[in-house]
Amino acid sequence: MVGTEKQTLTPKGIIHEKFGVKAIYKIEEVHDSSQKRPCLYRCHLQLPDFSVVTNVFKNKKDSEQSAAELALEKLGIQPPDDDDDDDVTVEQAWDDIVERIKYIFSDEFLSTDHPLSSHLRAALQKDGERFGSVPVSVIATFDAKIISRCKVINPSVDLDPNLAMSCVMEAAAKLSDYIVVSPHVASLRRKNPYPPAIIEALALVVEQVTLDISSEQYYLDIIAEKLGLKDGSQVMISRTIGKTSSGYECRVYSAIPELRSFDNSWKAHGKRPVAESSHLEKSRNAKASFVCGQDVHGDAIVASVGYQWRSHGLEHDDVTLKSFYRICCGISPNGIYKLSRKALIAAQLPLRFTTKSSWRGPLPREILCMFCRQQELAEPVFTISTAPVKSMSDLLRSYKKLKDSESDNNSNQYMSWETEDSDCDDTNNHHYKRREKEEEPGSGTGYRCEVKILSKSQDLVLDCSPGSFYEKENRAIQNASLKALSWFSSLFDDLDADPEQPRYTNQDLDWFYQRNIMIKGTFPSSRRYKEPTSRSKTTGMHSYTRDKKRVQSIPNGSMVSISYSVSVDVDLGFSKNGKPLKELIESNEEIEFEVGNGSMNPHLESVVTQMSVGQYGCFLTNQPSEGLILAAASDTARTRSLLSEISAGLEYHVHLLGVKGPTEKRMEADFFKPTLSIQRVEFAVKHIKELSASNLVDFGCGSGSFLGSLLDYPTSLQTIVGVDISQKRLARAAKMLQSKLNKGAGNLKSIILYDGSILEFDSRLHDIDICTCLEVIEHMEEDEACKFGETVLSLFRPKLLIVSTPNYEYNTILHKSARYHPKDKSMSHRSKFRNHDHKFEWTRAQFKRWAYKLSQRHNYRVEVTGVGGSNVDPGFASQIAVFSRQSFFEVDVVEKVAEGSMQSYKVIWEWKR
Secondary structure (H helix, E strand, C coil), X not given: CCCCCCCCCCHHHHHHHHHHHHCEEEEEEECCCCCCCCCEEEEEEECCCCEEECCCECCXXXXXXXXXXXXXXXXXXXXXXXXXXXXXXXXXXXXXXXXXXHHXXXXXXXXXXXXXXXXXXXXXXXCHHHCCCEEHHHHHHHCHHHHHHHXXXXXHHHCCHHHHHHHHHHHHHHHCXXXXXXXXXXXXXXXXXXXXXXXXXXXXXXXXXXXXXXXXXXXXXXXXXXXXXXXXXXXXXXXXCEXXXXXXXXXXXXXXXXXXXXCCCHHHHCCCCCEECCCCCCCECHHHHHHHCCCCECCEEEEEEECCCCCCCCEEECCCHHHHHHHHHCCCHHHHHHHHHCCCCCEXXXXXXXXXCCCCCCCHHHHHHHHHHHCCECCXXXXXXXXXXXXXXXXXXXXXXXXXXXXXXXXXXXXXXXXXXXXXXXXXXXXXXXHHHCCCCCCXXXXXXXXXXXXXXXXXEEEECCCCCECCHHHHHHHHHHHHHHHHHHHHCCCCCXXXXXXXXXXXXXXXXXXXXXXXXXXXXXXXXXXXXXXXXXXXXXXXXXXXXXXXXXXCCCEEEEEEEEEEEECXXXXXXXXXXXXXXXXXXXXXXXXXXXXXXXXXXXXXXXXXXXXXXXXXXXXXXXXXXXXXXXXXXXHHHHHHCCEEEEEXXXXXXXXXXXXXXXXXXXXXXXCHXXXXXXXXXXXXXXXXXXXXXXXXXXXXXXXXXXXXXXXXXXXXXXXECCHHHHHHHHHHHHHHHHCCCCCCXXXXXXXXXXXXXXXXXXXXXXXXXECCHHHCCHHHHHHHHHHHHHHHXXXXXXXXXXXXXXXXXXXXXXXCCXXXXXXXXXXXXXXXXXXXXXXXXXXXXXXXXXXXXXCEEEEEEEEEECCCCCCEEEEEEEEEECCCCHHHHHHHHHHCCCECCEXXXXXXX
């Protein structure tokens, strides 16, 4: 989402847009005689045809801007004022958009560093009618000039991107002699073809060369000879762009411009000599420029050779086509993730961050830091902000109102996913609904993270400010990092991406950028993936039928383990001797990924999620870019020869090894807003207030999430107690509660955490106002659950006991029970339950039978209800029994207490006000 602030280019920005890296700023420190240290700065700006020198300034940025202003004066260009847009009429705005579109499709624009030029270069690699066609949405999003003028025409552009696209289409229609408008696909292309030299430059082929360097020869002279240069003095050396498998540094070597004269006489005249180059007539080398981040014209060589630190001789290592393309791949965030997972063809940077336990590969923050170091940007700056989150009752009310208002547009109240178009079942490109994609914390204070990316000179590159709040600070940081990574991935046009179908949409991203990002070059993108077609030539293979609607058998959030192989497949008509020609590109004996977060090739995931464990599948897709295939292939020579044939695409073979269903918490979070845990807390708070309870015991308190939530409510409680058998969880509960208490949460007088079994009695907890046992008994054996009920109601004798447990019948909705194949060996009988740790789960009838028997034996009245769902089939997702004490015979209890242990619990942590 483009920010609402004006994005007027500064004089320095105009110079950069016009000259790129040819504009060279040099800062001179000016010493003041009254000061011991330099305090003033003068800037020398060298342009291809002239240079300028400024007066002195107190800071470097002012001197650079002044130099740019002087250069613009010499060029006769008037820099726009900050309030320039206020003086532009609607008619002038239309004229500016028309002129801007014409410039965007000019020959000169292709060689600029503007992000749109990257899209153009990629579009010129497409086939057929799509050749040179750029989506209107790209032009309306990435050009600040057009955005500002669209706002003049219609100020509502910020709220409706379609308005900006309409402006671009209407303006382009006025260039009928120059621009071809395709309204049915919302794209523009140039009417007259680009010069052949430009197209050839975009299609540069990478070839492997051999450098035969002996110890007697200077290696730069050998490289110069390969480049057609006189000697090593004409070779330009880039910064390190990557490393070989042996760890040796790789650099790009290309021709360097030659100065007309090396004397200093130019200083007397204040004009630097113009740089000449023997290769100025040669085309820009897009691939080399992309890799090293600087303009390269003509041929270039990537090599790993030179004198290392503390070495006396020349060191070198082979740079193969595979290693070169892997370096190219590793420049983008998506490529970094692919390489880390060792699955260049299969893996993709996920669309969303779930939890650390579910995420596979380096965490988003690590990838972002790595990317910034590669691009010579400053380390990311993370800013954490906190805000009090609405109470749970407010959340319930707000979500209920929202659900009611959207009921006409949402036919299925249980589904938390929606798709962009009707073809979603085939592409599996899901995204969260706007109201549900932002994770809402349950209570207390939420964390939000803003991340800024700055250049080494502290210029703002990207300001990513997601609006979501998260319960944990780390979750906020990781999600903000992923938002920034997704933006950079779309900007870089990944090796396997299609500019017309970016993986990240405005609903996935919540950013704005302060100024156009000037990152060098792009890599020609691939053709669009086609829908996979089935191949059933092997017995027992999974059939993927294109005509049938996709039926997903594995739910989102599940962890899937597969083995797969990907091969280049050549049409039989072009194979030798009528035999299929294939080359294995990538294989993985076992790789695990989460379903539904975009971390796997969508076609591969689409097929896998329709399979059963143990089943095999085979399907074909169109191939991605040649560079990505060569980055993954082991035998690049054979692979390239096969690609030169008429390739049918890529053939996938996949074996589904195992499935771990989504965790109970994950499923509930996807289906219920607010989550069931929040609804259970609200349910308990309601009864606390009705009873005016002063003390409460939570049996099986675990890490204290329920007890911590109680601190956020104004209730009559004075004392709360937690009992659990795990000291590790009790320690976490104590730490969390102490943190909240330090921040002033709650009005309690005391809190106690006990280590002990809830099947045993402790007289200190006798005659408590309220006892809770939320989602605990299912973790016991059934006979232990019955014993727990007997112990609490016969010995502890609370005034009120609240017990909740999953409703097994509701799993048909959460799991869509027919999903699991009976031959699924990786999933035990218990996998039908919501959590692998559950020993049992009761139906409504079983739960009622258990509750009614207990109530009758111990003189309690019971009400069976629940949260999540309703009383109609299949009932509540979480069923709850509320036991109310009818009478109390102290003598009977004392006799029973005397027979057993009086104080069987051990105090782990205690707090008193």
